[in-house]
Amino acid sequence: MSVDQLSAAYFETGTLPDLPRDHFIDGRAVAPGVGGRMESFDPGRGMAFADFAAGDAADVDHAVTSAVAGFEVWSATPPAQRCAILNEAARLMRQEAERFAVVECVDSGKTLAEARGDIAGSARLLEYYAGAADKLDGRSVNLGNDNAAFTLREPVGVTAHIVPWNYPTSTLVRGIAPALAAGCSAVVKPAETTPFTALMIADLLIRAGLPAGVVNVVTGTGIAAGAPLVRDPRVRHVTFTGSVATGVGVMQSVAPNVTGLTLELGGKSPLVAFGDADVDAVVEGALWAIFSNAGQICSAGSRLVIQRSLHAEVRDKLVARAQMLRMGHGLRGPDIGAVNSARHLAQIADHVSRARARGVEIVTGGEVLSDVESGAGWFYAPTILDNLAATDDAVLQEIFGPVLAIQVFDDEAEALALANGTEFALAAGIYTKDIATALRMARGVDAGQVTVNDYWAGGIELPFGGNRKSGFGRENGLEGLDAYTRSKAITLAV
The missing domain is CATH 3.40.309.10 (Aldehyde Dehydrogenase; Chain A, domain 2)
Structure with missing residues (x-):
């Protein structure tokens, strides 16, 4: 359907057709374990237009377990194949851009023009990191003796992404695109007021060729779904965008597990x-x-x-x-x-x-x-x-x-x-x-x-992130890959 057709149908019926309503785990839609559901509201009308799964710790455990298995498959996937899958995802996103934009507009309240820009930028992010997937090289190190030494850049493992409501598509993609390029798997918890494009993107990635379990999405509140996700010891890096107060809470939650963390918090620029x-x-x-x-x-x-x-x-x-x-x-x-x-x-x-x-x-x-x-x-x-x-x-x-x-x-x-x-x-x-x-x-x-x-x-080619109470770590650009890789030094005595 065209934008005009979708818009007309929406104002007539008060909803959008074929919206995903359940979690996305292990490559498919999964109903919440306890059957809970939440309403999503159209800010432009102040009315609910759809409902979705309200996840809890059990749903998060299911998603992280899937991501652990997905990581074993994806980290062993040749970089050139990861590149091809991300490029195909970008192609599909452009092909389906108008539907994505309408859903983003209705779910977040922003203008259709702004939503279109977000979708176009997200497709570009996928392409950008597709180009990096097969270029994550280490380096050869001259120790000045007969030993041979080199480094590897390895994926960190399962990553968690807590996504805000103001840019539900582009903030999600700027986190998972470099994670996937590096060979990581991901569990995404979108904001409770804007859940739908995250679920749509997870399905799109599967259609682009991503193995099941590599990207999983659990919807629901921050307390019921977000908190158990960031506390899970199997998660090796958390990327969070949101308020300073919640960011401080995330830092405290990940500290016992010594989990990596990227925080993009507030601003008064x-x-x-x-x-x-x-x-x-x-x-x-x-x-x-x-x-x-x-x-x-x-x-x-x-x-x-x-x-x-x-x-x-x-x-x-x-x-x-x-x-x-x-x-x-x-x-x-x-x-x-x-x-x-x-x-x-x-x-x-x-x-x-x-x-x-x-x-x-x-x-x-x-x-x-x-x-x-x-x-x-x-x-x-x-x-x-x-x-x-x-x-x-x-x-x-x-x-x-x-x-x-x-x-x-x-x-x-x-x-x-x-x-x-x-x-x-x-x-x-x-x-x-x-x-x-x-x-x-x-x-x-x-x-x-x-x-x-x-x-x-x-x-997107430039790093983005803040200092002081605006957070730490950088997203976008080549610097955006740093959070999702770790260096390993190997020395051979010859």
Whole structure:
């Protein structure tokens, strides 16, 4: 079915056809052991549209047992064959991209255009790591004697992937693609509000030729399914994306097993604009740095740190642009989609309400909205808070919604201090025409990735991850393979 047909059928029936509803274990759909089920809600309508399996520790045990057996098969599979299977998975994902995008849109609340971009990027990730599968070579080492020495890069074993709700497809693929390229197996626990594309991807991988048991998916809550997964001693690496508090809990859970860990946590990333920057570029960059995916992005440019000479002009233009943005159900082609859940919408509203109560100037937005066509759904107006102090909670705390905090600086030293003035260190954008200023700031700002004059510049070929309370470890790029391989040194006395 085309997107138009799927959309029409969805609005008529309130559901999507042929959605997977059970766990995916050992190459097939598996009903939950105790028969529990949960509802998944369409954020754009605020209504349940399907149900899915609610997993528990027994389901997780079944999946990890399958992954242990799958690892024995997959780690012995020739790298060239792993490459071919990942490339076939990428081909299938592109072939089925429109269905994936519709499911992603309805399940997460984002716009169809954003969902399409996520699916295209996920197919590219599969291709990228397919190309790496047969190039994970060791090295020859000269010991300066008659001994021969070399290293091997081996897969670490069973890996666990705890996937967030804001990017349920692309975050999943950026974890499992390098794991599979390295020869690891995987157990995936998708977010409880966005389970379906993970199940669809597991089935797609089997159709691409992946052996049964190599990728398994258990759906359900973090407490019932996620917690026993990360505690399982058979898991040798956990990749987690989510909140700082939950990330700390994951660290504590894996510590007794000395399990490897990649954490991609929160952010309060600055977009720093100097007085010589192109005004229109700053406005456009700041707009989409915070309002893409309704601000529900770990690396969102949630702080505009701007030189005083540009402040008023950029703020006024931003307000005008923000007020023009169209909000609505993702399938109807809006500029901004829904917030993922009623619970998260309430959290965003509470952040802004407390800012209003302490006297913060809200120059636009600051209210809960609904879809203009249906009067339903979970939406928050694009919001801008102006001229905030470095100590304000809206500067220091991650709101994870369409809320921009503006901070004003007078010189470069102050700009750097403000940019580094939170406990997060995930991303940063710098806008200036002066290359020397750009390089000094890029070196000085504490962030895992820095872009200049285009906030979303870069791509999957570059490593992604944060410092301090934004986490540790890197995904994407060749660095994304490091978590899933271990080096073994072999020396021969000759």
